[in-house]
Amino acid sequence: MAFTLEWKFRISIFIVVSGAGESKDASTTLDEASMAMKHELWMAKCARIYVDNAENQWRFKIFKENVEFIEKFNTEANHTYKLGLNEFSNLTDEEFAMFHTGYNPTSSFKNSSFQYENLTDVPPSIDWRNEGAVTPVKFQGVCGSCWAFTAVAAVEGITQIKTGSLISLSEQQLVDCSKNGVNQGCKAGNVLDAFNYIQTNGITSETSYQYIGKNATCDIEKTKNIAACIAGYESVPSDSEEALQKTVFDATVLCFGENEDGINYWLVKNSWGANWGEGGYMRLRKDVGFPEGLRGIAMYASYPVV
Ligand SMILES: *[C@@H]1O[C@H](CO)[C@@H](O)[C@H](O)[C@H]1NC(C)=O
Ligand SMILES: *[C@@H]1O[C@H](CO)[C@@H](O)[C@H](O)[C@H]1NC(C)=O
């Protein structure tokens, strides 16, 4: 499961800006003038200048829809978190997803068949740490390599599940060598482009190509001893925690279970070291009743296939 905390954070950013599509019939809570003012302020804050009036009007429309969605969402008492504007508030859902998650709504990726759709008897909980499929929590440092940690954790998990060997794999190889798609080392990257790279090149172990937490030149010699391969990757149908649960049960390092108080949760691994959260993990409430799940966890999940 390409789903560590970094992914969730992208998703949470996405949630912050989402809604251009859903908000069509949201009641307008601000008049046009104050909305225009808001937009001006946002543009100033984000240093955004549009090339011409047409672009400006188009972006204003998207911005307005995002603001309306946020306001509607924040007035609904049944959410456990609030939304706000951020630097992505000028984008539609589709644009954000394309630029920042690698998900392409126009490709056949979304409607590709879901291999776990007919899975039954999914147990109420599973913790892949107990099955030996999860490496110790890592630390990404000041490098923006969350995408590499996310992809690596997913590939480590599926490799252990299919082969029985748990091998810590190399994030640094991805940082240095995966320059396909939007991947740019410590600056930016996404999980799907990382999966693409691993599908083509394989990935070596952490011991062969150690993490240094900064950009470096791809060391081809170090990449030669391939420790894991994937055949490809697939997406979990959006907006279904049930689909996510089926996937997790079969193929991932994300876990789920029930708290002492009977509340279901997803367990999410992060890459900020073991001092963060609960030994480097956090629990995220499960089955919240919204299709997208808490913080959009069920929106754009994907997993490698071996
Ligand atoms: C959206 O705004 C950001 C700045 O916050 C800018 O970098 C980006 O180019 C803008 N995108 C579009 C499509 O206007
Ligand atoms: C997926 O959907 C797109 C657009 O809705 C369509 O063009 C494409 O043929 C579909 N792909 C598959 C594999 O069904």
Ligand SMILES: *[C@@H]1O[C@H](CO)[C@@H](O)[C@H](O)[C@H]1NC(C)=O
């Ligand atoms: C799930 O079951 C349906 C109905 O039997 C079948 O058409 C579909 O191909 C199955 N899906 C997979 C991924 O095996």
Ligand SMILES: *[C@@H]1O[C@H](CO)[C@@H](O)[C@H](O)[C@H]1NC(C)=O
């Ligand atoms: C949350 O509240 C809104 C209106 O306040 C309602 O439309 C929606 O169905 C509620 N969702 C859940 C999951 O209870």
